[in-house]
Amino acid sequence: MDFSSLDPVVNPRSIAIIGASDEPVRIGGRPISYMLQRGFQGAIYPVNPKRPTVQGLKSYADVNSLPETPDVAIVAVPSQAALQAVEDLGARGCKGAIVFTAGFAEMDAGGAAAQDVMVASARKHGMRLMGPNCLGLFNSAINFYATFSASFESGWPLPGRIGIASQSGAYGTHLYSIARDREIGTQICITTGNEAEVTLSDVLGWMAQSPDVDVICAYAEGIREGKNFLAALDLARRNRKPIVMMKVGRSALGQAAAQSHTASIAGDDAVTDAVLQEFGVVRARNTEELLDIAYAATKRIYPVRNTLGVVTVSGGAGVLISDVAESIGFEMPEMPQPAQERLRGFVPFCAPRNPVDCTAQAINQTELIGEFATAMVVDGGYTSCLGFFTQVGASKSVAPKLRAQMKAVADQHQDRLWALSIIAPRDMIREYEKDGFLIFEDPTRAVVALHAMGRFGEAFARATPPAPALPQVSLPATTPTEAEGKRILAAAGIPAVPERACADVEAAVAAAREFGFPVVMKILSPDILHKSEIGGVLLDIASEAAVREGFATLLARAAERAPGARIEGVLVAKQIKGAVEMALGLLRDPVFGPVAMVGLGGIFIEVLKDVSFRRCPFGVAEAEAMIRSLKGFPLLDGVRGRRKADVKALAQALANLSTFAVAAGPRLLSVDINPLLVLPEGEGAFAADAVLEIGE
Amino acid sequence: MDFSSLDPVVNPRSIAIIGASDEPVRIGGRPISYMLQRGFQGAIYPVNPKRPTVQGLKSYADVNSLPETPDVAIVAVPSQAALQAVEDLGARGCKGAIVFTAGFAEMDAGGAAAQDVMVASARKHGMRLMGPNCLGLFNSAINFYATFSASFESGWPLPGRIGIASQSGAYGTHLYSIARDREIGTQICITTGNEAEVTLSDVLGWMAQSPDVDVICAYAEGIREGKNFLAALDLARRNRKPIVMMKVGRSALGQAAAQSHTASIAGDDAVTDAVLQEFGVVRARNTEELLDIAYAATKRIYPVRNTLGVVTVSGGAGVLISDVAESIGFEMPEMPQPAQERLRGFVPFCAPRNPVDCTAQAINQTELIGEFATAMVVDGGYTSCLGFFTQVGASKSVAPKLRAQMKAVADQHQDRLWALSIIAPRDMIREYEKDGFLIFEDPTRAVVALHAMGRFGEAFARATPPAPALPQVSLPATTPTEAEGKRILAAAGIPAVPERACADVEAAVAAAREFGFPVVMKILSPDILHKSEIGGVLLDIASEAAVREGFATLLARAAERAPGARIEGVLVAKQIKGAVEMALGLLRDPVFGPVAMVGLGGIFIEVLKDVSFRRCPFGVAEAEAMIRSLKGFPLLDGVRGRRKADVKALAQALANLSTFAVAAGPRLLSVDINPLLVLPEGEGAFAADAVLEIGE
Incomplete structure (x- = not known):
């Protein structure tokens, strides 16, 4: 992917300021004042129909009367006028607009609609649009200051090959100010505001290919789209440009705060975290850590085995x-x-x-x-x-x-x-x-x-792992029963515990006899997803008599606790002992698509939250790395003289789940395999319970 | 406890410097130079037989020729001379000696022996001894500088009511220097070196009662003794003096480093952590956090429910x-x-x-x-x-x-x-x-x-909890069998699962019939402490035939895998289902005595290390707080629609273990109850396995 369309926005030869002010402290005056003080070498064209000059420069009445088409323009006029300005700029062939104006999607539905119009205008003309509601950017290497930030009161940016990319204008300049105080050079700083068109991904991608940036400091509240983001991270990694990122919204409270603020999407933090890890982005816990890491990275020494x-x-x-x-x-x-x-x-x-x-x-x-x-x-x-x-x-x-x-x-x-x-x-x-x-x-x-x-x-x-082969998958029209679900997963290479759907008690007795005692019995119904909550699971069924009794018990409980549910009989399964209970899961992230999960099984997954995520698809090596990253991994690794569990089989099942998810497409909403029973080394891993959710 | 014996050491009216130097940059010259520059109001008596004056002050030949007995003396002469000086100072009635001289316990066995002689000398005369191998202290309120630290090159201490108490001289002055840079006033700084006599506990206690200190910053590598330390923390808490502490040696690597360094004892970090929590000491993760907290504490606003x-x-x-x-x-x-x-x-x-x-x-x-x-x-x-x-x-x-x-x-x-x-x-x-x-x-x-x-x-x-009543305990002469151990614990209020030691197979069958199936069977031997490691535990024994078969299996395994072990038969116990498996433990800390522990049972305690410790004895309220502090607490609290577990019974068992430990005295080396089966609310908690270690 090519991110060079931002070149003229960050490295322009000419700039127009729509809503230019003669006052150097006004929003429309600051960029001009900064560029004049510092000596921007390109042309500066103030646009203000009410004045002949602005801060000593000739002023123009509108976009059309400019003597040349500017590479980029700042838009700092009220929202209706801003819409018109963006259209005019695009029509004139300007390559980028930086819109300071607020009152769009961050405000209300009307503002969002206006923002959509503005974006359509820019797209129609192939013009990049930063903001609206954005604090702008600076590129101090060419003394280009397309921002109304007041941060330069304490000093101009120092030379240095760190780029700041921030969704928040206030935070981006906070970061700049702290770096400046520490005499750390951050030559380029780009803030993205409402991200109506240009997003953080575009900025990261641009920095990843820019010869002026060695190290990227990023601040994100939420990632809006996956494709560009992944392409940008991949490009940065291949170009050996470290990205250190502050991604806020880890906590429930933080996510609530993020949702109440601007137009950001908070997304699932754990999923974003997995994506960042995948590409070697280091996540900082606070501003100091962010700058400490960026400062160290300017040495451009990245040991493969660091001691x-x-x-x-x-x-x-x-x-x-x-x-x-x-x-x-x-x-x-x-x-x-x-x-x-x-x-x-x-x-x-x-x-x-x-x-x-x-x-x-x-x-x-x-x-x-x-x-x-x-x-x-x-x-x-x-x-x-x-x-x-x-x-x-x-x-x-x-x-x-x-x-x-x-x-x-x-x-x-x-x-x-x-x-x-x-x-x-x-x-x-x-x-x-x-x-x-x-x-x-x-x-x-x-x-x-x-x-x-x-x-x-x-x-x-790290070499980019080869794309794993995808299986053939045909999903049923609706959410399947547990037995059907397991057949589908088994076909995809995630075998289930030996089991059989039994419509009547004699079939159940026959199945139990075939598998050997003890067995597990479960109510079989497309309408009951969480069986244990209605007492629909019986363990340790150790005799034929117990099978008969259990069959009756399950039907009675279903009738009482899930009246109206369609009952198709009882599932009889071999009860496996001595296995480690794990859980596999699959969720569909709105930004990154299917994401697979592995963790300790049973209720530990909910209480202890010891899980590992990864974007699908991936191979066995990545699956094993996920498993080994779990805190509870020693449980699989022969703790206290136990036999080691079949980690290879577990990893294979996890990798197979990831390729299945991609092959199945967006109708597969989620998979929950809990527990997956992992037997000792060489003996395999079997799904004991599985729920597939199928959408339309 | 009274810590005022350090008063003359920190607030002296007169000081002698044994080994005084005319050179203001020598170890024996710096304190004099600092006090002259800053204007210490008390008398300064250099002791140096080779010079008539030192830095303009009259010099004395030895301790006995001083015109008055100094409140305190610095000892900065080689080790043999230092031993004599300490003896002379003590005999003369000096109240404290601050020994800079190195080459004692931190060096070798000979040095440790010399240090013991020095301590005996000081104790004989009732003189407090700081160091040896110590960087000294300062009290800038009276311009008293009994230290050879070079930290004042960058500035003298600022007024302020923070006291620094540090086992490490280098770290204590590092902390001082950072505070000075941040313009945080640390008026008093005391470093304890080898802690031959005066320890960190004495310094904390002194600061806790000093009207000159509001906030205490402490640095510790290991706590050497419990009694004074606990008294100091308790006094600080009662006097509303916050202690913020950097206690290093959390990690295995850190503990190894601590052991290879000076004469410190690393102790069990988790136990120290529990003691610090008990008294409301806040542990800082790094120097910045230490100073941030101390800085905030100078406001002396300590909300009880902080929002x-x-x-x-x-x-x-x-x-x-x-x-x-x-x-x-x-x-x-x-x-x-x-x-x-x-x-x-x-x-x-x-x-x-x-x-x-x-x-x-x-x-x-x-x-x-x-x-x-x-x-x-x-x-x-x-x-x-x-x-x-x-x-x-x-x-x-x-x-x-x-x-x-x-x-x-x-x-x-x-x-x-x-x-x-x-x-x-x-x-x-x-x-x-x-x-x-x-x-x-x-x-x-x-x-x-x-x-x-x-x-x-x-x-x-927090009110100091009332001391719980102690039970009557009589321990056996040696480590008991499991059955005996459980009887002892049951008498102390920690009931066991119904069980019986069975010498022969018929007794086992009878017991199983009485308890009801299924039962658990375990090999019974005073020589086999960890039964599961030799396959000595059988679960789910569901019939009389299985009891007979199991009895034979256990005896065969014991004969094969623990040859020579004395076998007393088999333990038959009721198998409890639906309980939450917890673990209780007791260990004897060399510094703080018996310490009780609670955590998730089974192997999770080892893998996930989700445990809580507390010094014994304590009551049910403290026990319940320990239980609620576990990450896995939701497992007891009815997660996912399960019945809540009997937390009250668990807390009672834990509190009973703590009083039992104190009543049993130091011959009780450890107790390991794992699992303790906690049944649903109102149904109790029962030890299913227990190992008591009894010493001589």
Whole structure:
């Protein structure tokens, strides 16, 4: 997919401002004022019929009287006039409109209708439309400021190859301001407002192919469409551009807040999360983490197997760092024994394991710091090296020697990520940064940022898995009975527990005898989806007499608790013992289509929410990775001397469910297989209960 | 307990420096230099036999020639001389020694022995001993600097009522330096080094009763003793002094690092965590969080039921804040409907639910900000109010009006916690802080800090629960069989599932007939603790024939898989269905004594680690709170239409286990009840398996 249609919007040679103001603090005045102050090299055409000039520039009465067709135009006039302006711009051949005007879909149904008209207008002329209700964008490399944000009061953007892409104007500029305060360069910032036409996906895709952006900081409240979004993430991954994203709306409360705000769609956060993971997008928990990760990513070092080596002057800080590393799964391998011995030779009472505590001794004998740092890279082989030097890093007596020692080692090993935890005045930090170090006051933040580099590295190194083959599927016209549902799934490669639909008690007895006791009996009805809730499931039926009694019991319960339900008899199934109960599921996400799910079965899935999602279709390798990511995975992996479960069979069933879902098409609304009984290694996995929902 | 013996150490009228140096940058010179620069009002007595004066002060040859007995002395001489100095100081009647000298227990066995001699010396004379191997302390209120830290290069401590208590000197001063950079006043900082005599507990206790400290920031790697620690936490709670603590060594890696470092004991982190929770100590995840919480606590507003109201100019930030609030359990109740209507009257398209998005409209009409803020406190009744204004808070045009509006409302409601998320230069932030606002750049950090105030409030309001009555317990001489163990527990109020030890197969058949089928059969042997690992447990024994077959199977397996084990027969028990399987446990913590545990039963306890701990003894109310804190609690609470389980019976069993543990005394090493079968409400909870370990 090509995202270059945004080029003229972000890199224009000329711009018109519809609703230009002579006042530099008005919405229609700010962009002009900013561009004049900073010296935008292209042509600026104010459009304001009431004035001959605007901020010293010749003003034009309308779009048609402009001396040339501008690449892009800002629209900052009331909504009716904005509709007309968009039509005029499109007709004139302008390539993009950035609409500041509010009062559209975020307001009411009337506004939404007007917005639709505006979008139709833009589409008709092949013009890209940003907003409406948007704060605009800037590209400081060419001093292009198509925004009315007041954020530049505290300073102009610094050079730097981080791009900000944000659905929220207020949050996008909040992020810019914090980055500016930290002296992190964010040269390009694009906010998308109502996303009537240009969406966050377009912006991500554009940044993914832009030579001006190395690292993408994104903020999203909800993803509106899947195709472009997936294409943008895929392009970024293939171009080795890390995306670090704040996707809000994780919680129920947050989703409620998101729905009450602008015109956003909150979507299923867990599904979005799975998609982000699939493409190696790292999700930040807060603004600091977002910027920490982007800052580290500007080094463009993305280790495929990332390991952390820590050298510290405080044993306590070493412990703290270890805690954080373990909690996020950042490997800290031990230093090789000979290196540990050598370090003990330098400082007898150092702790050379990793974290390497070189103790205050290294502060007194600064030449030791170089020895320790060299050992980290040469002997430890760590791809990420973190030094904890705290206020010592700013000490007048020690800092110059410390800096020289560290720089000498880092210069020789520029393929590593080097971070220092130091407390120092801004100018001193700048010096360390010039030497090539990432500087973090808090060591725990350094650990999180460095770890993310390895997550990017893994995603960049990952080959796109081959598209799995799809089965032939023919769905019934309506939601099938459990038995029919299982036959359909079995045909798709998800076998069921041996079972038979029995219309009468003699058939049930025969089936039980054939499968062997004990058996499970379940009421059979197309009208009863959740059988256990009406007492429609009987376990441990251990004799023919019990089968007869159970048959009568089930019919009686159905008559009493689900009167009117069509009863087709009773399902008799072999009762399997010693299996691990898992659950497989399939849901249709409005944005990303069919999504498969695996988790611990039974009620644990609801209480503990230990589940893993992935977009369909996928192969066995991805299915197994999903299974291994579960917290409860040890239950399948032979915990406490149990036999290992047949994870391969489980993974195959999960992958088969994913291809079945795609082949079945949108009429398949959902599948719920719970439990799926996973037997010991080599013995298979069988659906014991399955509900398919079929739509029209 | 009285912690006042540290008074002369932290608030001395006179100090001697043993090993005083004329060089202001030497370890023995720094304290003198600092105190001279800052103007310590007490007497400073350098002790250095080689010089007539030190840094302009008269120098003394030894302790005995001092003109008066100093309140406290710094010891900064090599270890042999340090031992003598401590003895001399003690003999002279000095009240405290602060030993900088290293090379004691942190080094080797010889050092540990020397340290013991030093401690004995101090104890003999009733002198408190800080360190050895300690960085010392400062009390800037009286300009007392008994430390050789180089942290003051970047600035002297600011006034402020936060005390720092740290086991690590490097980390304690790291914390001080970061606080100083953030202009947070930490007037007193005490580091404890090797803790040979004075421990962190003493320091916490002293701060808890000191009129100079309102808020305590603590850093711990391991707690060495329980009694003083508990007394200190209890005193702090009763005196309404919040303690926010960084306790490192959560992870296996962190604990390994802690053990390889100095002379610390890592202890069981989960147990320490339970103790901290019991006393309302809030545990911080990193340095920033530690300081954020301490900073917020200086307001001394600790709501008992803390609710968060948010007013924001960015809907996106509102979503982000809601996500964080929900994830940490900070309540954000909805605004009352009439108030929502009123706010819609001001800004038709605001989102008035909470978070209250007043939109950019409020920036244009700043008088609305006061209306919205008033609604938060008056209508919403929130105890914590957070405003997200980002860079608008620093805007030259808007900020003065915004500040005035907010201040007017905050002044009228000084019982609330007021926090603003603002990006502004330091001098402007200082102005907001002068107005009474807590200022956080990142709103998510504000949420975490404000939430902690409610946790303190709840702990301060909590009445100390009455000590539960202890049962009469007589333990057997050695680890009992399962049947004996259950009899002992039943006598203590933890009933077991009906069962009987059967020496022969006929007895087993009789027992099964009496209990009713199905039954469970288990091998009975004092030598086989984990029966299931040798196949020594049979379930679903449904007939007399099966009992006979099972008896033979169990004996055969025991003979094959545990040869030599003494076999006493087979245990026959009623098999209970429909119960929730829980686990109760008891362990003996080396620091805190008996600790009880409750969690989901079966293997889930090991895989999912969803457990809750508490120091013994405790009553039913505390037991129920432990149970309700489990992630898996919904399993007991009637999830998905199941019957609720008998939580009262479970809580009673847990509380009974806790009193049993204390009454049984230290010979009871551990109890493992897994599963404890919890039947539906009113039907009780029964131990199905129990292992008691008895020591000598």
